[in-house]
Amino acid sequence: MSTKHFRSLLILCILVLPGTLVTGQSKKITLDKIYRGHTFSARAVRGINSMNDGRHYSISNRGTTIDIHSYKNGEKTATIFDAKDYDEITGFNSYSFSANEQLILLTTKTEPVYRRSFKAEYHLYDIRNERLHPLSKKGKQQLAALSGDNRHAAFVRENNIYIVDLAAMTEQQITFDGKKNEIINGAPDWVYEEEFGFADGFKWSPDGKRIAFYRFDERKVRDFFMTIFGDLYPEAYEFKYPKAGEQNSDVTIHVYDMETGKTTHLDVGTAEDFYIPRIKWTNDPEVLSVIWLNRLQNHVKVLHANALDGSSETVYEEMNDKYISEATDEMITYLSDNESFLLISEKDGYFHFYLHNFISGATIPVTTGDYDIGALIGVDQERNVLYYTSYEVDPTQLHLFSIRFDGSDKTKLSLGPGSYTASFSKTFDYYIMSHSNANTPPVYELYNRKGKLIRLLEDNARLKKTAEEHGFARVEFMKVPTRSGQLLNGYMIKPADFDPQKEYPLFMYVYGGPESQKAIEKWYGRMPWFQMLVQEGYIVACVDNRGTNGRGESFRKSTYMQLGKLETIDQVEAATYLGDLPYIDKERIGIFGWSYGGFMTGLCMTRGNGLFKMGIAVAPVTNWRYYDTVYTERFMRTPQENPEGYDDNSPINFAGKLRGKLLLIHGTADDNVHYQNSIDFASALVGANKQFEMQFYPNTNHGIYGGNTTYHLYTRMTDFIKENL
Numbered sequence: 252m253s254t255k256h257f258r259s260l261l262i263l264c265i266l267v268l269p270g271t272l273v274t275g276q277s278k279k280i281t282l283d284k285i286y287r288g289h290t291f292s293a294r295a296v297r298g299i300n301s302m303n304d305g306r307h308y309s310i311s312n313r314g315t316t317i318d319i320h321s322y323k324n325g326e327k328t329a330t331i332f333d334a335k336d337y338d339e340i341t342g343f344n345s346y347s348f349s350a351n352e353q354l355i356l357l358t359t360k361t362e363p364v365y366r367r368s369f370k371a372e373y374h375l376y377d378i379r380n381e382r383l384h385p386l387s388k389k390g391k392q393q394l395a396a397l398s399g400d401n402r403h404a405a406f407v408r409e410n411n412i413y414i415v416d417l418a419a420m421t422e423q424q425i426t427f428d429g430k431k432n433e434i435i436n437g438a439p440d441w442v443y444e445e446e447f448g449f450a451d452g453f454k455w456s457p458d459g460k461r462i463a464f465y466r467f468d469e470r471k472v473r474d475f476f477m478t479i480f481g482d483l484y485p486e487a488y489e490f491k492y493p494k495a496g497e498q499n500s501d502v503t504i505h506v507y508d509m510e511t512g513k514t515t516h517l518d519v520g521t522a523e524d525f526y527i528p529r530i531k532w533t534n535d536p537e538v539l540s541v542i543w544l545n546r547l548q549n550h551v552k553v554l555h556a557n558a559l560d561g562s563s564e565t566v567y568e569e570m571n572d573k574y575i576s577e578a579t580d581e582m583i584t585y586l587s588d589n590e591s592f593l594l595i596s597e598k599d600g601y602f603h604f605y606l607h608n609f610i611s612g613a614t615i616p617v618t619t620g621d622y623d624i625g626a627l628i629g630v631d632q633e634r635n636v637l638y639y640t641s642y643e644v645d646p647t648q649l650h651l652f653s654i655r656f657d658g659s660d661k662t663k664l665s666l667g668p669g670s671y672t673a674s675f676s677k678t679f680d681y682y683i684m685s686h687s688n689a690n691t692p693p694v695y696e697l698y699n700r701k702g703k704l705i706r707l708l709e710d711n712a713r714l715k716k717t718a719e720e721h722g723f724a725r726v727e728f729m730k731v732p733t734r735s736g737q738l739l740n741g742y743m744i745k746p747a748d749f750d751p752q753k754e755y756p757l758f759m760y761v762y763g764g765p766e767s768q769k770a771i772e773k774w775y776g777r778m779p780w781f782q783m784l785v786q787e788g789y790i791v792a793c794v795d796n797r798g799t800n801g802r803g804e805s806f807r808k809s810t811y812m813q814l815g816k817l818e819t820i821d822q823v824e825a826a827t828y829l830g831d832l833p834y835i836d837k838e839r840i841g842i843f844g845w846s847y848g849g850f851m852t853g854l855c856m857t858r859g860n861g862l863f864k865m866g867i868a869v870a871p872v873t874n875w876r877y878y879d880t881v882y883t884e885r886f887m888r889t890p891q892e893n894p895e896g897y898d899d900n901s902p903i904n905f906a907g908k909l910r911g912k913l914l915l916i917h918g919t920a921d922d923n924v925h926y927q928n929s930i931d932f933a934s935a936l937v938g939a940n941k942q943f944e945m946q947f948y949p950n951t952n953h954g955i956y957g958g959n960t961t962y963h964l965y966t967r968m969t970d971f972i973k974e975n976l
Contacts, residue, residue: 277722277747280783282969286962290717291779296683296695296708298345303352305678314342317355322681325697325706331355332376337383340374349401353378354417356386356397356404365441365922366953367450368393373406375417386415387422393438394451400459403509405437412437412453412464414509425462425507425514432474432491435467440500442493443467445923446881447528448579456536460509461558463517463530463539468501477920480949490922495876495883495897496890502527504541506558517556518563519543526881528578533585542582548574548885553583553592555609566609569598573811574885576766577602587632593617595627600804604637606656617658623801625649628672631679638664638682640671646801647728647740648772651684664702670773683708687774689726689742691715722747723782728770731794733824735817737806740770741794741825744785749834756839756976757829758784760793761855763818764847765886766807770795780965784972792829796821812893814875814886815900819854826855826862838864841976843968845869846924846953853902853913853932861910865975867968869916870924870953873932874901877925906935912975913943916964918951944971 284290298311307319307328317332332355334342343357355376362370370391375384386395392406392413404415410429415422426436438444438452443465453464475492478485493499504517504527519527519541529542533555541554541563553567567583569575577595584593586606594605594614602624604617617637618624625640628651635656640649644663651671654661665671669688676682680700687693692711698704724747730738746755760781762769770793781791796818798810810817822842830837842863844852849871856866875883875897876890890897898904913936917929929945936943946967948955955964 277786278720280721280779280786282780282783282962282965285779285783286965291714291721293687293692293711293714293774294709295693296685299674299683300348301674301676302348303677305676305680308674308676308681308683309348311343311346314344317346322676322697322699323705325708331378332357339383339385343374344371347397349397350399351401354397354401356395357383358395360391362391364393365444367444367448368438369450371395373404375404384420387413389422394453396451396453396455398455398459399457402459405453405455405462407437407452410435410438412462412507414462425512426464426466432489433468433470435465435469435500437464439465440467440469440472441490441922442499442879442881443502443526443528446879446885447526449529454530454532454539456532456558457534458536460536462507462509463532463558464505464507465527465530466503466505468503471498472500473497475925477922477926479920488920492922492925493880495878495880495887497880499524499526499546499880504530504539504556506539506561508558515558515561517541517558517561519554519556520552526578529580529582531580531583531585534587534589540583540585542578544575544578546880546884547888548578548881551575551578551582553609567594567607567614569596571598573808576807581627583607584627584630586630593627593630593637595624597623597804604639604654617656618654618661619658621803622646623803625801626672629675629679629682631675634679636660636679638673638675638679642801647770664698668772670771681705688772689728689774689778690723692718692774718782721782722786724749724785726778728772731825731828733821735797735820737797737821739794739796739821739825741792742770743829744781744791745834746785746788746790751834753834754836755788755790755834756841757826757835758789758791758972758976759822759826759829759840759842760791760848761796761822761842761844761851762846762848763796763799763822763844763851765798765810765814766800767847768795768800769793771801780969784969787973789972789976790835792825794822794825796825810886812887812896813900814896815850815854818851819858819900822851822855823859823862826859830862839976841865841867841972843867843869843972844871847872849924850902854900854905856911856913857902857905857908859910863911865912865914865972867914867916867971868929869964869968870918870921870955871902871915871928871932872924873903873928874898876901877928877931903932903935906932906941907939909936909939909941909943912971914968914971915943915945916948916955916967917946918948918953918955920950921953923953 300309315334319329340359344361345358347356357374358371360372373386373395395406411426413422428434429436469491472491477488506515524546526544537558539556543552549571552565554563556563590610591608594607607614622643628638630637638653649670650665669686671686673682673684685695692714694710695708697706728742849868852866852868915929
C-alpha cells in the first residue's frame with residue numbers, strides 16, 4: 252500500500268469533532284491546580300454494599316460514617332456507625348459486615364506493604380450494643396475476615412494465622428512456622444500478590460467451620476535488596492523476588508478444622524513447578540476449589556479437593572498453545588445447583604462465558620461472537636441471568652449487558668459511549684451503574700431491575716463545569732493504519748484554538764503492554780496533565796499497539812515470545828503517519844510512558860531511527876531478565892528457553908542507537924520494576940557515550956508518590972517537555 256494511500260486513509264479515520272468543549276476565554280490549567288489543589292479530582296460513591304434484604308445499601312461517607320440508603324428512592328434512612336462517637340478511631344479506610352449484619356469490621360490506620368497488601372488496626376463494631384472493640388491488641392494485623400457463622404474472625408500477623416473468638420474476644424494462633432523471607436501462612440508472596448492480583452491467602456468455608464489457606468515456602472527464592480535512605484547508615488530492605496527463569500516459592504494448600512484443630516494438607520498434584528492462582532470454596536463446605544496452573548501458564552485445571560481427607564479430582568481442564576489469560580477469581584463462579592459453574596474462557600478466540608457441568612463434564616457457551624467480554628458483574632441465580640461488561644459495541648468501549656444462562660434475552664443496559672460497570676443489590680432488583688467517557692467524568696445512577704432510573708447519585712457536575720471553565724479540549728478517537736494491515740485504536744487531543752494551517756508538536760503517551768488498554772472511552776486521572784500540555788500548544792495522542800486488549804486472542808497474543816518487537820513497530824509507524832498529517836510538525840514528536848510504557852519509550856528512542864525528538868521513560872523495564880517469573884514467563888517463557896526474545900528487544904542492548912533527548916525517572920525503592928533497570932540502562936548509555944538526563948526519587952515505589960513527590964515529578968517532566976519539544 253502506498254504512503255499516499257496510508258496518509259489519506261489515516262486522515263479519513265480520524266473523527267473530526269469540535270476541538271474544545273467550550274468557547275471563549277478559559278482559565279489556565281496548572282500543575283498546582285492538578286496536584287496540589289486537586290481541582291480536577293472526580294467524586295465517587297464509595298464503599299457500596301448491598302444489605303441482605305436487597306432493599307437497602309450502605310455507603311461510606313468519607314471514611315467517617317456508614318450510612319444506609321433505600322434502593323427504592325436512594326434516600327438515606329439511617330447512620331449505623333459514626334466515628335466521631337468513639338475515641339478509639341478517627342475514621343476508617345474500609346469496612347465489611349458479618350453475614351448476619353450485626354457486626355462491622357472496620358479497617359483503620361493502614362500501613363502499605365506492597366501494591367495490595369497492608370497492615371492495619373482492625374476494630375469490631377457491634378451494632379446491637381453500639382460497642383467498638385479492637386480485634387487484637389498485640390500488634391497490627393493483615394487480611395482480617397469474619398467467619399460465615401458470625402462467631403469468629405481470622406487474620407495474619409508476622410506470617411502466621413490467628414483466630415479470634417468474637418464472644419470472648421480471645422485469639423488463638425493456628426500456624427507456627429511463619430517467618431519473614433522463609434515461610435508465609437495465609438497471605439501470598441510478592442509475585443503472587445503482584446501478578447495474580449490478590450492479597451488474601453486464606454478463605455473461610457461457607458459454614459465457618461474451616462479455614463483453607465496458602466503456605467508459601469520462600470527459602471529457595473533468591474533475595475532482592477533495596478537501600479532505604481534517611482538514617483546515618485541506610486537500611487538494606489530484603490525480600491524474596493523470583494526473576495524470570497529463577498526459583499519460585501513452593502506452594503501448598505491446607506485446611507484447618509475449627510472443631511478438631513486438625514490441619515489437612517490438600518493433594519494438588521505431583522508436579523514440582525506450578526502455580527495455584529486461586530482457591531475458593533464450592534457451595535459444599537467440605538469441598539475446596541483449587542485452580543492449578545503449570546509454570547508455562549498454558550495448562551489450567553480446576554480441582555475439587557476434599558477438606559476432610561485432602562484428596563482431589565480434576566473437574567475441568569484447558570490447554571493453550573501460548574498462555575491462559577483468565578486464571579483469576581472470575582474464571583469460575585459456582586451455581587446453586589451444586590453441579591455446575593460459570594466459566595470464562597477464550598478457547599474460541601475471544602473471551603466468553605460458558606456453563607460447565609462438573610458432574611457430566613458438558614460445557615455449553617452462554618455468549619458467542621467475534622468480541623471479548625470484559626468482566627463478570629453479577630449472577631442472578633434465581634432468574635438464571637448474568638450481568639457482564641463487553642467490548643461488543645466497540646473495542647474502545649465497555650458496555651453493560653445482561654443475558655440468560657441459555658444465551659437468550661441478551662440486553663444492553665448501558666446507554667451512550669463510554670465504560671460502564673455496576674453494583675447490584677443481593678436480590679438483583681436494583682443496581683447502581685457508574686460510567687464515564689474520555690470527555691465526561693464519572694456518573695453514578697441508581698436503577699431498578701427493569702432499567703428505570705430511580706435517582707442520580709453523583710454526576711460530578713462541579714468537575715464538569717471546572718473542566719469547561721478551563722477549556723478542556725475534546726478527546727477525539729481515531730483509527731491508525733499500519734503496514735501490518737492492522738487498524739490501531741487511538742485518541743488525539745488538539746488545542747482549543749486548533750488551526751489546521753499550523754503545525755503542532757506531537758506528544759505521544761504509550762503503555763502498550765500485554766492485555767492492557769489506554770485508548771478507551773474512560774475518564775483518566777492523568778487527563779488533566781494532558782489537557783495542560785494541550786493548552787500549552789501541544790497535540791497529545793495515544794495509540795494501542797498489537798498485544799493490547801479488547802480485540803480477541805489473535806491480536807492480544809501476537810506479541811508472544813517477543814515482547815517489545817511488534818509494539819515498537821506499531822508505535823513507530825503510528826508516529827510516522829501522525830507526523831505526516833498536515834498539522835503535525837514531524838520534527839517535534841515526543842513520547843512518554845511508565846512501567847511497560849517506559850520500556851516502550853526506551854525502545855522507541857533507541858530503535859525509532861531518530862523519529863522521536865524526546866522521550867520520558869518512568870520506572871521502565873529495560874531487560875525482561877530483570878522482571879518476575881509469573882508475568883514475564885507468561886508472555887516470554889524463560890530466558891533459558893527464549894534468550895533471543897529477551898535480548899533482541901532490550902533497550903540496554905541498543906543504547907548506542909539512542910537519538911534524541913531522553914529522561915530516565917525511577918524510584919529507588921521500587922519493589923516491582925527495580926531501580927536496577929534504569930541503572931543498567933544508564934550504564935549502557937554511558938558506555939555508548941550517549942548523553943541523557945536522569946531523575947531519581949528516594950525511597951519511593953513504582954507509583955512514585957507521597958508528600959510533594961507527585962508535584963515534583965510532573966514539574967520535572969513538564970519542564971523537560973517544554974525544553975526539548
